[in-house]
Amino acid sequence: MSRPPLPRRWRRSRNWPRQQAAVEPLVGLLGDPDATVARSASLALRDLGEKLRRDGDAALVGRVAVALRGLLERSRAPGMEEVRESAVDAMAPLRRQDLIADLQRLLSPRESPRVRRNAIRALAQMGVPELADPIVTALNDPDASVRQEAA
Numbered sequence: 001m002s003r004p005p006l007p008r009r010w011r012r013s014r015n016w017p018r019q020q021a022a023v024e025p026l027v028g029l030l031g032d033p034d035a036t037v038a039r040s041a042s043l044a045l046r047d048l049g050e051k052l053r054r055d056g057d058a059a060l061v062g063r064v065a066v067a068l069r070g071l072l073e074r075s076r077a078p079g080m081e082e083v084r085e086s087a088v089d090a091m092a093p094l095r096r097q098d099l100i101a102d103l104q105r106l107l108s109p110r111e112s113p114r115v116r117r118n119a120i121r122a123l124a125q126m127g128v129p130e131l132a133d134p135i136v137t138a139l140n141d142p143d144a145s146v147r148q149e150a151a
């Protein structure tokens with residue numbers, strides 16, 4: 001019997017100290033040259049993100065945010081859309097104010113609709129009233145799915 005994918009294993013686990021201990025190695029995997037590995041690591045960090053934000057060390061959360069920002073920078077090449085999408089997904093539960101500018105830049109029409117949708121979702125989760133303006137602006141996005149996410 002094969003092992004389930006990494007993110008599903010983390011969702012089933014309730015052992016936070018062990019999960020928290022895995023954050024640093026997962027951050028390291030964000031830099032892996034294999035896009036599949038980097039994407040899997042970001043999805044695992046997404047699944048840990050809410051608990052990490054609530055119960056984790058602030059410095060560790062900061063390192064996760066920096067590493068995810070780096071992954072976004074490295075994943076600009078064609079064919080890396082899923083990696084970018086997963087990085088944005090992993091940023092959302094962290095709710096870090098220092099990620100707001102990055103998320104707003106991802107609303108650019110140069111980004112794929114999936115990345116723009118995830119950026120809208122992440123900005124909405126921030127709970128900052130001033131972020132309503134870029135979300136309202138996305139109601140005029142050329143892609144219907146992005147407009148729907150903004151609504």
